[in-house]
Amino acid sequence: xxxxxxxxxxxxxxxxxxxxxxxxLSVNGAPYNVAIATDRNLSGVLxxxxxxxxxxEGCDDCECGACMVLLDGQPINSCxxxxxxxxxxxxxxVEGLASRDDLHPLQRNILAAGxxxxxxxxxxxxxxxxxxxxxxxxxxxxxxxxxxxxxxxRCTGYAKIIEAVANTAAETPVAPPSAG
Amino acid sequence: xxxxxxxxxxxxxxxxADGARPIAGGxxxxxxxxxxxxxxxxxxxxxxxxxxLARVEVTDSEIRIGxxxxxxxxxxxASVVDHCTAIADAAALVGSPAxxxxxxxxxxxxxxxxxxxxxxxxxxxGATAELRTASATRTVALDExxxxxxxxxxxxxxxxxxxxxxxxxxxxxxxxxxxxxxxTMEIAVVGAAASVTLASDGAIESLRVxxxxxxxxxxxxxxxxxxxxSTVDDGLLASVxxxxxxxxxxxxxxxxxDRYRSKMIGVMARRAVEAAAMRARxxxxxxxxxxxxxxxxxx
Numbered sequence: 347x348x349x350x351x352x353x354x355x356x357x358x359x360x361x362x363x364x365x366x367x368x369x370x371l372s373v374n375g376a377p378y379n380v381a382i383a384t385d386r387n388l389s390g391v392l393x394x395x396x397x398x399x400x401x402x403e404g405c406d407d408c409e410c411g412a413c414m415v416l417l418d419g420q421p422i423n424s425c426x427x428x429x430x431x432x433x434x435x436x437x438x439x440v441e442g443l444a445s446r447d448d449l450h451p452l453q454r455n456i457l458a459a460g461x462x463x464x465x466x467x468x469x470x471x472x473x474x475x476x477x478x479x480x481x482x483x484x485x486x487x488x489x490x491x492x493x494x495x496x497x498x499x500r501c502t503g504y505a506k507i508i509e510a511v512a513n514t515a516a517e518t519p520v521a522p523p524s525a526g
Numbered sequence: 527x528x529x530x531x532x533x534x535x536x537x538x539x540x541x542x543a544d545g546a547r548p549i550a551g552g553x554x555x556x557x558x559x560x561x562x563x564x565x566x567x568x569x570x571x572x573x574x575x576x577x578x579l580a581r582v583e584v585t586d587s588e589i590r591i592g593x594x595x596x597x598x599x600x601x602x603x604a605s606v607v608d609h610c611t612a613i614a615d616a617a618a619l620v621g622s623p624a625x626x627x628x629x630x631x632x633x634x635x636x637x638x639x640x641x642x643x644x645x646x647x648x649x650x651x652g653a654t655a656e657l658r659t660a661s662a663t664r665t666v667a668l669d670e671x672x673x674x675x676x677x678x679x680x681x682x683x684x685x686x687x688x689x690x691x692x693x694x695x696x697x698x699x700x701x702x703x704x705x706x707x708x709x710t711m712e713i714a715v716v717g718a719a720a721s722v723t724l725a726s727d728g729a730i731e732s733l734r735v736x737x738x739x740x741x742x743x744x745x746x747x748x749x750x751x752x753x754x755x756s757t758v759d760d761g762l763l764a765s766v767x768x769x770x771x772x773x774x775x776x777x778x779x780x781x782x783x784d785r786y787r788s789k790m791i792g793v794m795a796r797r798a799v800e801a802a803a804m805r806a807r808x809x810x811x812x813x814x815x816x817x818x819x820x821x822x823x824x825x
Contacts, residue, residue, distance in 0.1 A: 365527045367529060383527075384527040384528070384529045384566070384570070385527065385559070385566050387556070387560070406560060407557060407560070407561065408553065408557050408621070408622075408624070408625065408711070409711050411622070411624065414624060417627075417628070420598075420627040420628075421623055421624045421627060422624050422627055422628055423622075423624045423625070425560070426552065426553070426556045426557045426560055427551075427552060427556065427628070428529075428549070428552060428556060430529050431531075431549070431552070431572055431574070433531060474623065474624075477623075492623070493623060495622055495623065495709060495710035496621070496622025496623050496624045496625070496710055496711065
């Protein structure tokens with residue numbers, strides 16, 4: 347669970363900096379403290395303040411899903427989510443998938459299946475797929491399509507991406523439900 | 527600008543009294559601001575962490591859905607699916623999974639779009655909106671709440687805290703269907719919700735139908751009382767379709783012409799009544815009807 351004990355960002359005291367807020371959030375398990383304006387979107391803060399450029403900015407209109415990240419485990423469009431609303435919360439981006447030496451199984455499978463062409467949609471696709479498999483380790487074809495339905499790809503025709511998600515599910519032993 | 531994260535409803539109402547505007551998922555507010563429709567309000571209070579707004583409560587007499595319940599919750603919540611199936615049908619069609627994860631029922635209602643998917647279901651289920659300020663609570667009928675496209679009669683400082691519906695007999699069913707060109711990030715071309723209660727002989731005891739995206743606000747079809755006592759057959763469905771098409775006053779925009787909308791709203795109304803009647807008889811029609819019956823966009 348997230349820490350909600352200190353959820354009121356403290357606006358800077360006065361003057362020209364009044365719109366700058368101190369925001370603390372966790373990204374891929376690491377704590378970050380940023381000073382940002384109220385209207386900053388999460389994708390911009392991830393890319394510019396934190397240097398996490400895996401999250402892409404596509405339509406900036408919640409249509410394409412290139413900016414998909416997980417907020418407390420659930421996919422959101424980070425282009426249109428205020429970064430200040432993430433105070434005290436856990437964000438997962440595509441940089442959080444791979445371990446030091448190994449690609450995440452979804453990353454390995456999307457490469458193996460040929461589900462990456464230009465690659466611009468891939469981080470968002472991976473985040474939607476990851477959230478899907480976390481909640482539904484054995485999705486049907488239809489459930490995979492719904493899970494990825496907020497992510498547009500203009501290259502692959504989707505079939506190989508769906509195949510990669512199905513392959514990942516098939517090779518992952520279904521663990522008994524665990525806490526968290 | 528100021529931004530506070532409310533940790534209690536009292537916090538939120540105090541901030542609203544000071545002129546702040548509420549934000550939950552921001553799926554209309556922030557998207558609209560980034561599109562340049564309306565600038566972000568100068569003062570915002572986040573209400574998405576308020577557990578008291580995120581509950582579904584069922585008693586013998588009513589079902590109360592907190593304004594902060596997300597679409598993702600609505601589409602799977604057992605009480606909503608059982609008692610207000612049309613709302614679950616609608617919630618499952620809103621936006622994309624990402625939209626549904628943070629977008630809320632209260633946000634959909636108070637954004638006041640005539641194309642809102644949850645609006646017609648709420649109308650046919652007899653919902654009222656609960657609006658609160660720091661000092662008062664009032665209940666508003668939905669046809670008094672929605673005053674025009676994107677407009678409500680809510681006063682500054684008022685927060686929609688819940689949508690409340692009367693309990694319905696076991697022989698009732700409801701459904702929502704919409705015409706769509708694609709399955710995700712779609713706005714209803716037209717849509718229809720129906721609620722049906724059947725008498726013991728299978729005839730209609732009561733029937734309500736409401737329409738999406740064919741008028742400046744969600745439009746309830748009037749004059750259906752004479753259909754009570756009828757059986758749900760082709761003749762009845764044709765009559766409902768004709769009345770829906772006749773009462774709709776749609777516009778032409780990039781999604782459809784007014785003539786096409788008028789024709790199609792009859793088809794959607796017919797299918798909504800058909801699915802609601804099946805559910806009233808206890809026949810399984812999966813949520814959402816659009817996917818269960820192939821009404822919407824094809825593969």
